[in-house]
Amino acid sequence: MRIAFVDLWFSWPPIGGAQANMFHTIEGLRQAGHEVRLFAPVYDDLWHHAGYEPEALPFPSEPVTMNWARTTARGLCQWLRPAVDAWRPDVVFMGFGRYCKPYLIEALAHYPIISRYFLYEHLCIRDGCLYKDYETCLNDFLRTPNVCRKCTVDFWEDWLKQSDTPPDIRDLTNAGVLTPRYHRLFVESLGKCRAAVVNNAMAKERIDDYCPVVRVIPSGVKVKEREYLPLRDKPARERKVILMSGRTTDPLKGMQVLADAGSGLARYRSDFEIWVTGDDDPFQEPWFKACGWQGQGETMDLYREADIVVVPSVWAEPFGRVAVEGMAAGRPVVASRIGGLQEIVRPGETGELFEANSSAELALILERMLDNPEECARMGDRARETAANEYDWEHIVEAYYLPLLEQVTS
């Protein structure tokens, strides 16, 4: 089968989970015997996007140099449609497209389309986070477009007024997201897709009425490529390491919750350390260590050093790649009971879940785990096994993407 992948924000090496997800999906389907080709622009004026070198990719790609300031949705379609038509794919797989996605779907509607929605881009036009007033937003662009349009303008007020327009805002205004026409186009584009792929059950529930087929497909990690050091074989340290990995400076990731739990624990015990990736050390406590921004390789070293991995996000993480990475490294994961995280971690088996934002509950769980190293080791082994069986890319392609392709083309 010939599968065309379209992604407006593709970069390799990846700058985020969405890019890594696309790369492994394309590569996985290529290895499964399908003919694949990536259609992704390279922007000449965007530092935020590292872009990609076609020669560095293991699969063929069709790059076109674009200038974000001058690129409109129509301009993108004018490039994309002839390029895809010339290749004659059997299926089009749409990746990250942010605000231009409905236009691209419209332009390629003569093919069976599978559309992958990252973040909550299909529900929240503001920033794709679906997070408002310190909780998951109950509105969504499909059902309450007028509320969401107002929320978007109010939220981006300062940026819209700025003399230097950031790329996200250019994308927003170029695609005419705030016009009533865009909402109609958006809803129609969901109906035109043969299938939509989302990250978790909540995201699925909210678009079930709009798209013929909606599948929850998790992201994955290359579990087999990761060196595994079981917790019980790890050299003993004076202090146990509780690790929080990822973009810890983002308040939505909940580093403050972990620090509050740590300061509670530190009142009566000193046998632990909290390590976080990132440069910021706002707490200046002896039990808190900022390890600096880490590349993929160094992060693996940190996981090996860790005894417990914590993912204290306060927003509904669509997936929670860090939790899966922790599991793949064979460490028990303590995560917020929210978004995709609650679907990844099995309490008592591969880790524990706590109420988002509840540092007291997190402290209790950490205390119990610090006191029971045997239990932690057992959970770590089980976590590694779960990651290998359910979140390895090979498994994800085989169990989710291949049946979906068959369904879409039959």
Next chain:
Amino acid sequence: MSGALRICAFRSQGWGYATRLHHLRRRYPDARLVVMIPKGETVSEQEAAYADEVLEQPHETYSIRKPGKLWDLARTLREARLDLFVVMYPSPRLRLVAGLSGARRAECWSYQNLIIALPTRLLPAMAVLGWRIVQGQLRFWRCWLTTRLRRVPMPGEVDKMEARGLRMPRR
């Protein structure tokens, strides 16, 4: 006073400051590199490796609407007696700051990531900035009016947050 070129690298919002310092050091190996950071921020280890001198900006941010802050910055920069002033982007605001710096010339990284000369004459810089601010205001008000006057026809739509008596905080 030594004869080495005094270069000030002005740190503003955005990524890649350390990478830019690296480029700068390679381009001017013998120059004295003054790293200028916003008030209250620190220099990372990587940045410190390239810096001969660290200077703190008098304020965190600058805007043409707050001339007092700009004046403080201009004074600090002029006291540093710079030969070359380097900013991270060719934005109108940074162009104005470069104009105020009193340096003999200014450079920046273009959108294609190349080091280019930055015009430092004050009046054109202020005119460009003023026009861009007007454009930004027009952009915002156009969007604001679009969302208020042109509604998507959705009978029975209720703002669930409003119904629960919650309001969105302004950011």
